[in-house]
Amino acid sequence: MSTTGPRTLFDKIWDSHVVERLPDGTCILYIDRHLVHEVTSPQAFEGLRMAGRKVRRPDATIAVADHNIPTTDRRLGIKEEDSRIQVETLERNVREFGVPYIPILDVRQGIVHIIGPELGLSLPGMTIVCGDSHTSTHGAMGALAFGIGTSEVEHVLATQTLLQRPAKNMQVRVDGALGFGATAKDIVLAIIGRIGTAGGTGHVIEYAGETIRALDMAGRMTVSNMTIEAGARAGLIAPDETTFAYIKGREYAPKGEAFDHAVAYWRTLPSDPGAHYDTTVVLNAGDIAPMVTWGTNPGAVVPITGAVPDPSTAKDEAERAQMQRMLEYMALTPGTRMQDVPVDVVFIGSCTNGRIEDIRAAAAVARGRKVAANVQALVVPGSGLVKQQAEQEGLDRILLEAGFEWREPCCSMCLGMNPDKLTRGQRCASTSNRNFEGRQGPGGRTHLLSPAMAAAAAVTGRLTDVRELG
Amino acid sequence: MQAFTSLTAVAAPLPLANVDTDKIIPARFLKTIKRSGLGVHLFDTLRFDPDGNERPDFVLNQEPFRHAQILIAHENFGCGSSREHAPWALLDFGIRCVIAPDFGDIFFNNSFKNGILPVRLPRAICDQLIEDAKLGGNARLTVDLGRQVIVRPSGEEIRFEIDPFRKHLLLHGLDDIGQTLQHVASIDAYERKRQTGQAWIPAISVS
Ligand code: SF4
Numbered sequence: 001m002s003t004t005g006p007r008t009l010f011d012k013i014w015d016s017h018v019v020e021r022l023p024d025g026t027c028i029l030y031i032d033r034h035l036v037h038e039v040t041s042p043q044a045f046e047g048l049r050m051a052g053r054k055v056r057r058p059d060a061t062i063a064v065a066d067h068n069i070p071t072t073d074r075r076l077g078i079k080e081e082d083s084r085i086q087v088e089t090l091e092r093n094v095r096e097f098g099v100p101y102i103p104i105l106d107v108r109q110g111i112v113h114i115i116g117p118e119l120g121l122s123l124p125g126m127t128i129v130c131g132d133s134h135t136s137t138h139g140a141m142g143a144l145a146f147g148i149g150t151s152e153v154e155h156v157l158a159t160q161t162l163l164q165r166p167a168k169n170m171q172v173r174v175d176g177a178l179g180f181g182a183t184a185k186d187i188v189l190a191i192i193g194r195i196g197t198a199g200g201t202g203h204v205i206e207y208a209g210e211t212i213r214a215l216d217m218a219g220r221m222t223v224s225n226m227t228i229e230a231g232a233r234a235g236l237i238a239p240d241e242t243t244f245a246y247i248k249g250r251e252y253a254p255k256g257e258a259f260d261h262a263v264a265y266w267r268t269l270p271s272d273p274g275a276h277y278d279t280t281v282v283l284n285a286g287d288i289a290p291m292v293t294w295g296t297n298p299g300a301v302v303p304i305t306g307a308v309p310d311p312s313t314a315k316d317e318a319e320r321a322q323m324q325r326m327l328e329y330m331a332l333t334p335g336t337r338m339q340d341v342p343v344d345v346v347f348i349g350s351c352t353n354g355r356i357e358d359i360r361a362a363a364a365v366a367r368g369r370k371v372a373a374n375v376q377a378l379v380v381p382g383s384g385l386v387k388q389q390a391e392q393e394g395l396d397r398i399l400l401e402a403g404f405e406w407r408e409p410c411c412s413m414c415l416g417m418n419p420d421k422l423t424r425g426q427r428c429a430s431t432s433n434r435n436f437e438g439r440q441g442p443g444g445r446t447h448l449l450s451p452a453m454a455a456a457a458a459v460t461g462r463l464t465d466v467r468e469l470g
Numbered sequence: 471m472q473a474f475t476s477l478t479a480v481a482a483p484l485p486l487a488n489v490d491t492d493k494i495i496p497a498r499f500l501k502t503i504k505r506s507g508l509g510v511h512l513f514d515t516l517r518f519d520p521d522g523n524e525r526p527d528f529v530l531n532q533e534p535f536r537h538a539q540i541l542i543a544h545e546n547f548g549c550g551s552s553r554e555h556a557p558w559a560l561l562d563f564g565i566r567c568v569i570a571p572d573f574g575d576i577f578f579n580n581s582f583k584n585g586i587l588p589v590r591l592p593r594a595i596c597d598q599l600i601e602d603a604k605l606g607g608n609a610r611l612t613v614d615l616g617r618q619v620i621v622r623p624s625g626e627e628i629r630f631e632i633d634p635f636r637k638h639l640l641l642h643g644l645d646d647i648g649q650t651l652q653h654v655a656s657i658d659a660y661e662r663k664r665q666t667g668q669a670w671i672p673a674i675s676v677s
Contacts, residue, residue, distance in 0.1 A: 019657055019660040028653055030660055030664070032671060039500055040554065043503065059674050100674050126671070149552050149557075155646055158647050159650045160657065197546070201546075265670070297488060415497045437492065442496065
């Protein structure tokens with residue numbers, strides 16, 4: 001049943017989770033961890049209830065509310081009625097079905113993709129799913145992690161499995177040393193700029209090469225997180241000493257002898273020499289500058305030293321029309337230097353860049369500077385633990401003194417489901433992952449970039465090459 | 471789930487590429503706890519102006535396309551989010567079949583699970599069908615899943631490919647969960663095997 005010959009990391013995890021291969025090649029795939037949140041689960045629990053089904057493995061499931069809770073004082077409750085109903089529905093469902101739940105006021109609450117690795121819930125070699133496309137984040141742990149729809153959430157709750165077909169293997173290799181000012185976010189934006197937003201369709205992407213190996217876990221998660229923006233189902237990074245050191249001691253990680261057994265197993269996971277990839281893409285890290293998007297998909301990206309592209313350079317009519325539409329929505333003129341584009345709002349946070357390392361990077365730029373007049377700058381830590389750590393390090397004070405707002409952890413302005421949203425025409429420098437039309441609020445305009453670049457934009461009031469701030 | 475066998479209906483041309491899930495249904499409408507009722511917000515930003523008035527030039531605001539049950543689009547339809555609200559919104563509006571050169575992976579899967587048939591056809595053929603669709607009410611298309619063909623108004627038949635398992639489920643309106651639970655003995659056996667082999671995987675309980 002297993003693949004023969006040298007296998008990739010993906011092949012190994014896949015093979016070890018196939019419960020049964022059906023005659024047509026579809027596999028019943030076992031799921032080790034199921035992360036549940038308030039937006040994509042109500043209809044799944046509703047379906048279980050209607051069919052009289054139970055949750056098969058509550059002990060492999062964990063729920064948390066993250067998408068539409070406020071970033072201001074939580075003890076005051078949720079003002080928006082529809083948001084409150086979603087959260088109350090989740091709380092009712094987890095009680096009824098016996099699913100472990102992290103309450104909103106618990107310090108461990110946070111964005112589901114931040115807390116999975118942070119609490120040691122997401123481990124190498126696992127299959128991990130969540131009703132959210134950025135589940136790809138957990139692939140940085142060396143786990144096969146992907147987003148599923150609500151019907152599949154219901155399927156996993158009821159059966160602890162999914163019906164899946166194997167994906168193709170793609171390797172994206174990044175070699176060489178990153179230049180000054182370039183970060184994991186710039187790597188992944190450069191990758192999407194290269195292969196396009198459909199470049200990974202049908203594939204699982206394994207990130208490899210010395211540049212990836214040299215990233216810390218936070219950076220690896222940033223890269224893996226945005227895999228979905230390249231159209232791939234999942235991203236993977238082979239577990240190594242960096243991974244094991246990160247996991248050790250976390251709340252839900254195996255302890256003592258169990259940890260040693262786990263590590264011994266995890267060491268067998270990296271792709272075998274000579275394993276076959278259907279597609280390989282190679283980037284040179286030295287060529288990657290700090291990046292910023294100009295359009296309304298993450299592939300519409302240029303180096304910060306660049307300019308808004310001209311639709312007349314498009315390769316065909318369809319691309320030209322699409323560029324034109326993006327420029328109209330973004331209210332940009334071809335040839336404008338990216339660094340001359342003013343911003344109204346800065347958002348630092350999300351499952352892409354809401355970890356402690358990201359907040360440190362932003363604080364390093366903010367230290368001793370002031371947020372420009374007319375700019376609203378929001379810092380939203382990815383979890384309660386990130387927030388606590390940042391406060392212990394005094395990062396909140398640095399940011400507050402510089403004029404940033406310091407908020408409670410959740411998705412916040414990444415998707416504008418809670419009160420943090422852009423108003424029509426506002427332009428935002430954002431560390432999140434999607435710049436789709438209206439993503440951060442109807443009519444809002446999003447430029448994706450790294451936390452240091454976002455902080456730089458906050459202090460100058462325009463998109464800025466962080467390398468020039470010195 | 472409603473079965474899909476054969477459908478003869480008005481097709482709406484939507485010659486746009488990369489129609490992402492936020493365009494199909496913007497995030498601000500996702501705060502539902504039910505599957506129904508999202509159709510009024512389908513393609514909200516394309517369909518309505520900021521004041522909530524219909525944009526007359528948008529296809530679904532025109533007759534006979536208000537009653538379309540088939541949608542024909544360009545590349546990468548449904549890219550973006552895993553939220554199933556996108557197929558729910560399409561379904562609630564009345565769309566049962568989307569034809570495009572290719573689709574976002576998750577959207578593609580989610581469509582089947584909600585009784586919507588996504589059909590992949592080369593761009594040139596999609597463009598032909600878009601021309602057919604523009605003829606409006608007199609130019610209904612037939613999508614016959616059993617025979618795997620689309621019948622153009624001219625009578626010409628275009629064959630499409632589909633995974634046999636998915637076809638089976640869709641033709642009979644079968645729920646995936648019921649299918650999988652027929653294999654529950656294999657799942658039990660797998661869990662027993664893993665309890666010995668992978669005992670390091672800790673159980674979750676929140677204290
Ligand atoms: S931070 Fe944004 S991308 Fe991440 S889970 Fe929340 S809404 Fe989704």
